[in-house]
Amino acid sequence: MPTTHSGRQWKVGRLAADTGLTVRTLHHYDDIGLVRPSGRTSTGHRLYEDRDVHRLYQVLALRQLGLSLDAIAAVTDGGASLSEILDAHRAYLDEQLAATRMLRAHVEMLGRKVRTSPDASVADFLEVIRGVIDVDDTIKQYFDESQLADLAERRAELGEDTIAAAETSWKVLIPRVDAALSAGMDPTCAEAQEMAAQWMGLLEQFHGGDDGLRESLYRMHTDNAQRIEQEFCGPSPEQIEFIAKANEARSA
Known part of the structure; x- marks a missing residue:
């Protein structure tokens, strides 16, 4: 990322090179209003100033957290508090983590079955998968995603x-x-x-x-x-x- 100095300007190609982004990405950020250049050259090329680069710093930092561009725009434009956005994003990550843990438990269980039953047919494995993945709606009312992942891991372990x-x-x-x-x-x-x-x-x-x-x-x-x-x-x-x-x- 470039070091900002008062009065300095960056053309889109140089800013892309300094940040490791592509020109196409910077164009997209401009098109959706996320990071717009403050000026243009006489030939219409984008010119970014210190404040634009500072905003790009913010966007890239939030992007590293996995926030969507819409969520980043809401924060940087003042339409939503960073705390609210991060709370919502953390809940989303928790769901993704639980889903990944559950999937890993299913793979572990199937891997064990492959090792112990090498002659099992595809139909046998599909039946096992259905039995493990299909969760009664009643159970979903009482166990959250993390708990369901815990149960899947316990099943794989046992x-x-x-x-x-x-x-x-x-x-x-x-x-x-x-x-x-x-x-x-x-x-x-x-x-x-x-x-x-x-x-x-x-x-x-x-x-x-x-x-x-x-x-x-x-x-x-x-x-x-x-x-x-x-x-x-x-x-x-x-x-x-x-x-x-x-x-x-x-x-x-």
């Missing part, structure tokens, strides 16, 4: 075999708890505490001890308990209450 084993464990454990309730089992007894330990361990596999994930999971279940029980054979409120008492006794 592996499909571990996930399948956990699903099988739930299918065995929930009927056991239901049978214990029907038999009038004391939730403080050793067998009930053993079931509570397994229950909490399976939940731990899901949320990994993250308080935010745990809270979102519990909130989702509370709001959708009937649907989860009917459509997914999830635990009933009575079963959850039994496990809560057993877990309290286990922790005492």
Whole structure:
């Protein structure tokens, strides 16, 4: 970037060379009103003065942050505060980062499957991709993009075999708890505490001890308990209450 001196002027070619930009870029900035030259030569060529170069400094600095040209124009023209623009841009970057993390987790999971199942067909991989990427709209209401990325990373870390084993464990454990309730089992007894330990361990596999994930999971279940029980054979409120008492006794 050129050093500015009072009264100095730059033709577009020299300014482009000094800044590393192209003449075409400077022309575009002029056309959209982002950085306009203060003067023209007698033959109509653009002439940039100190204040123009200073504005170009601002534009390039904001561009380095990844701001769009529209956002930069709003800031440099005083139409929006830099704080507001940066807050919005940070939120956008957070979404992009979460999406990248999720994509990386999916690639990691598929890479593991390729290594362990070299004979799998394209259809097999497409089925896996659909199962991992398709997220129920209900889940999206309770987990933000960052949390969904956390879950995708945990799934990739645990592996499909571990996930399948956990699903099988739930299918065995929930009927056991239901049978214990029907038999009038004391939730403080050793067998009930053993079931509570397994229950909490399976939940731990899901949320990994993250308080935010745990809270979102519990909130989702509370709001959708009937649907989860009917459509997914999830635990009933009575079963959850039994496990809560057993877990309290286990922790005492």
